[in-house]
Amino acid sequence: MNEKKRIPKSAVSRLSLYLREIQRLEKDGRDRVSSTELGEFTDLTDAQVRKDLSYFGNFGTSGSGYEIATLKASLRKILGKGAMWPIVLVGVGNIGSALLRYPGFKHEGFVIKEAYDVDRNKIGVRYDELVVKDVADINKNEKGKAAKIAIIAVPEKAAQDVADILVKSNVKCILNFAPVVLKVPEGVTVRNIDLSTELENFSFLLSFSK
Amino acid sequence: MNEKKRIPKSAVSRLSLYLREIQRLEKDGRDRVSSTELGEFTDLTDAQVRKDLSYFGNFGTSGSGYEIATLKASLRKILGKGAMWPIVLVGVGNIGSALLRYPGFKHEGFVIKEAYDVDRNKIGVRYDELVVKDVADINKNEKGKAAKIAIIAVPEKAAQDVADILVKSNVKCILNFAPVVLKVPEGVTVRNIDLSTELENFSFLLSFSK
DNA sequence: CTTACTTCGTGACTTATTTCACGAAGGCGG
DNA sequence: CCGCCTTCGTGAAATAAGTCACGAAGTAAG
Ligand SMILES: NC(=O)c1ccc[n+]([C@@H]2O[C@H](COP(=O)([O-])OP(=O)(O)OC[C@H]3O[C@@H](n4cnc5c(N)ncnc54)[C@H](O)[C@@H]3O)[C@@H](O)[C@H]2O)c1
Ligand SMILES: NC(=O)c1ccc[n+]([C@@H]2O[C@H](COP(=O)([O-])OP(=O)(O)OC[C@H]3O[C@@H](n4cnc5c(N)ncnc54)[C@H](O)[C@@H]3O)[C@@H](O)[C@H]2O)c1
Numbered sequence: 171m172n173e174k175k176r177i178p179k180s181a182v183s184r185l186s187l188y189l190r191e192i193q194r195l196e197k198d199g200r201d202r203v204s205s206t207e208l209g210e211f212t213d214l215t216d217a218q219v220r221k222d223l224s225y226f227g228n229f230g231t232s233g234s235g236y237e238i239a240t241l242k243a244s245l246r247k248i249l250g251k252g253a254m255w256p257i258v259l260v261g262v263g264n265i266g267s268a269l270l271r272y273p274g275f276k277h278e279g280f281v282i283k284e285a286y287d288v289d290r291n292k293i294g295v296r297y298d299e300l301v302v303k304d305v306a307d308i309n310k311n312e313k314g315k316a317a318k319i320a321i322i323a324v325p326e327k328a329a330q331d332v333a334d335i336l337v338k339s340n341v342k343c344i345l346n347f348a349p350v351v352l353k354v355p356e357g358v359t360v361r362n363i364d365l366s367t368e369l370e371n372f373s374f375l376l377s378f379s380k
Numbered sequence: 381m382n383e384k385k386r387i388p389k390s391a392v393s394r395l396s397l398y399l400r401e402i403q404r405l406e407k408d409g410r411d412r413v414s415s416t417e418l419g420e421f422t423d424l425t426d427a428q429v430r431k432d433l434s435y436f437g438n439f440g441t442s443g444s445g446y447e448i449a450t451l452k453a454s455l456r457k458i459l460g461k462g463a464m465w466p467i468v469l470v471g472v473g474n475i476g477s478a479l480l481r482y483p484g485f486k487h488e489g490f491v492i493k494e495a496y497d498v499d500r501n502k503i504g505v506r507y508d509e510l511v512v513k514d515v516a517d518i519n520k521n522e523k524g525k526a527a528k529i530a531i532i533a534v535p536e537k538a539a540q541d542v543a544d545i546l547v548k549s550n551v552k553c554i555l556n557f558a559p560v561v562l563k564v565p566e567g568v569t570v571r572n573i574d575l576s577t578e579l580e581n582f583s584f585l586l587s588f589s590k
Numbered sequence: 591c592t593t594a595c596t597t598c599g600t601g602a603c604t605t606a607t608t609t610c611a612c613g614a615a616g617g618c619g620g
Numbered sequence: 621c622c623g624c625c626t627t628c629g630t631g632a633a634a635t636a637a638g639t640c641a642c643g644a645a646g647t648a649a650g
Contacts, residue, residue, distance in 0.1 A: 178637055182584050186577040190559060204597065212561050216597090217639055224599055232598040233646035249580045250587030257579075264478035269575075271474045274559075278576045279583070319582050342589075343582035345575075349400060349484075351422050359585060361578050365479075365555075366488045367396040368571050369467075370459045372529050372553035373489070374392050375569060377460030379552075388607055414627065426627090427609055434629055442615035442628045 181222045182249075187212045188219065189245040196238050204235035256283035258317040258341065260332045261324035262292045262302050265347050269321065270297040283317055288328075308335055318342045326350050333360075391432045392459075397422045398429065399455040402448050414445035466493035468527040468551065470542045471534035472502045472512050475557050479531065480507040493527055498538075518545055532556045543570075 191211045195203055205219040212219070223229055223236075226248050230236045246252070257275075259266055259282045269275075270282060286305040287293055295302045320341040324332050329348035336344060337358055344360045346352055349367075352360050401421045405413055415429040422429070433439050433446075436458050440446045456462070467485075469476055469492050479485075480492060496515040497503055505512045530551040534542050539558035546554060547568055554570045556562055559577075562570050 176636080180637080182581050183574075183577050185584075186574075186580040187561065189580075190576075206597080213563070215639070217641090220598065221600080221638075228599075230598050231646065232644070233596050233648095235597065248584065248587075250583035251580070255579070255583050255586075264481045268474035268478040274576070275579070278579070280576075280579050318586055319579065342586060345578055345582070351397065351401075353423075359582065361581065363573060363575070363578070364393075364396075365573070366400075366484070366490075367393050368555055368573070369465070369485075369488070369490050369529065370396040370399075370461070371392050371571065372555070372569070373460035373465050374395075374458065376465075376528050376552060377458075386606080390607085416627080425609070427611090428607095430628065431608080431630080438629075440628050441617095443617050443626050445627065 177225045181225055184212070184214065184218070184222050185226075185245055185249060188222070189242065189249060189251075192236075192238050192242050192245070196242060201238050202235050203238055203241075205230070208236075251279045253279070255280050255319055256317040257281065257319045257321060258283065258308075258336070259285040259321045259323065260287075260305060260308070260336070261322060261328075261347075262287045262289075262295070263323060263325075266321075266323035267297075269323065270300065280319075282321075305332075305335075309339055316340045320344050322346045322348055322352075324348060385435065387435045391435055394422070394424065394428070394432050395436075395455055395459060398432070399452065399459060399461075402446075402452050402455070406448050406452060411448050412445050413448055413451075415440070418446075461489045463489070465490050465529055466527040467491065467529045467531060468493065468518075468546070469495040469531045469533065470497075470515060470518070470546070471532060471538075471557075472497045472499075472505070473533060473535075476531075476533035477507075479533065480510070490529075492531075515542075515545075519549055526550050528552045530554050532558055532562075534558060536560050 188208055191208060192203060206216040209216045209219045220230070227244060229241050229244055257280055259269060262270065262285050266285065270285060275281060282300060285297070285300055285302045286308050287302050288305050292302050293304050316339065318341060320336045320343070322329055322332050322336070322344060326348045329346065329350045330352060333344060333346070333352045333354060337354055342358055344352065344354065344358065346360055346362050349364060354360055398418055401418060402413060416426040419426045419429045430440070437454060439451050439454055467490055469479060472480065472495050476495065480495060485491060492510060495507070495510055495512045496518050497512055498515050502512050503514050526549060528551060530546045530553070532539055532542050532546070532554060536558045539556065539560045540562060543554060543556070543562045543564060547564055552568055554562065554564065554568065556570055556572050559574060564570055
């Protein structure tokens with residue numbers, strides 16, 4: 171076990187894949203899995219799988235691999251999947267409403283608890299138990315049960331302002347769909363979903379490869 | 381200029397950011413920019429900016445930085461942004477329809493030319509000039525103007541099958557929203573948009589930092 | 591209990607990426 | 621034309637990430 175060593179940033183994302191796979195295996199009735207097999211499922215080498223897991227503990231047994239029930243419990247713990255994480259969403263347009271309609275998040279331990287927009291046509295709309303609120307009221311988040319995770323799905327021009335407000339209301343993690351590099355203080359983490367950039371990676375590849 | 385050296389994978393994504401920023405600057409009437417400034421906008425070091433650009437050419441001028449018009453033209457060329465890239469979309473659900481409604485792609489040089497679904501309620505629906513077709517007819521893509529880029533926005537269980545079909549119809553790049561690791565032959569590139577994994581990175585961070 | 595086989599955990603090594611830091615230009619004021 | 625300032629391009633150094641390969645530990649069969 172390697173409690174001390176630096177953990178590569180991408181290792182956490184891979185942990186997420188491992189967890190997903192072993193949950194699938196568990197559903198299929200499997201109860202053990204080897205690093206080789208897990209590697210095949212996730213398109214990684216067996217060594218990568220073992221090393222990633224070893225950053226967090228000794229989950230395996232020489233000769234017989236990993237017990238699924240145990241590994242699952244450990245990975246869930248590491249990834250913070252004990253509780254239901256509340257999320258605040260800002261921008262209920264194309265993307266925002268797609269997220270609100272997606273039932274998968276609840277099963278994954280995430281729930282969009284609040285959603286905000288500026289558009290009076292959006293405000294008041296109900297999605298399941300949630301009603302879209304006016305973004306002007308967002309600071310009411312500040313007082314109570316404050317979500318630490320936010321999703322920004324507003325137009326590019328509004329994104330930085332929204333981020334600033336979210337940071338003030340104590341959000342620590344932002345998933346940003348707007349095509350902007352957000353400026354946030356230390357201690358706040360931003361991850362970008364940047365579809366144009368993804369596509370440009372493709373057009374780059376395609377233009378070069380012939 | 382460094383035509384020979386291996387280019388870090390992430391450099392291409394950063395090029396995309398640089399291009400976006402200088403286009404913004406151009407709109408603001410600016411005509412030159414330095415690596416330092418570009419670094420500030422993109423949250424990178426000046427050295428990183430210069431090194432990334434230097435993989436592709438000598439775009440700058442000592443003492444006065446980069447001329448925006450020139451750099452923009454070069455980056456657009458590198459990223460393959462001369463033509464309009466046709467895209468095929470499979471799965472017109474929450475995500476798929478959000479993509480179809482997004483006008484931004486056209487401005488970026490990408491256009492969803494075909495969209496497929498299995499659901500008869502989706503088939504036949506019109507989005508602008510596009511009409512959703514039956515996924516059973518997807519191989520008709522095979523003959524003609526075949527898109528090289530595809531987006532998969534179907535449920536997890538269907539994703540691998542769809543990927544196999546797309547690969548057969550000569551798609552070379554797949555943007556995958558389904559939470560699965562797709563198996564594709566060499567020469568085909570997959571990039572995943574994996575929202576659960578993104579959120580699990582957050583829950584990991586939040587559970588550890590206190 | 592012993593042998594043969596499997597599979598983990600990990601230090602050492604390799605490869606990839608980023609950062610540093612400096613020489614060489616280019617611009618500008620005098 | 622000269623010094624001074626700015627900013628590039630880039631090898632060299634540093635850091636980060638991934639792969640290798642092997643000892644140790646487990647399993648299973650006879
Ligand atoms: N839809 C896509 O496929 C797609 C693709 C790539 C990038 N994006 C990016 O994702 C973001 C959202 O895209 P979209 O298609 O959902 O946009 P959209 O225009 O459909 O929705 C944006 C929503 O944000 C709301 N809004 C605007 N300013 C606001 C503010 N200050 N506070 C709160 N709400 C505000 C608008 O009323 C609207 O409902 C954009 O930045 C877009 O560039 C979207
Ligand atoms: N919506 C979200 O916010 C969200 C979040 C995370 C992940 N995802 C993932 O993105 C994917 C799409 O999500 P969604 O919410 O849009 O799902 P959705 O159920 O709304 O839409 C899926 C669409 O795919 C169609 N489909 C099913 N099988 C098909 C097939 N074989 N060929 C063609 N079409 C087929 C369905 O008819 C449906 O229209 C899923 O894999 C989901 O797990 C979505």
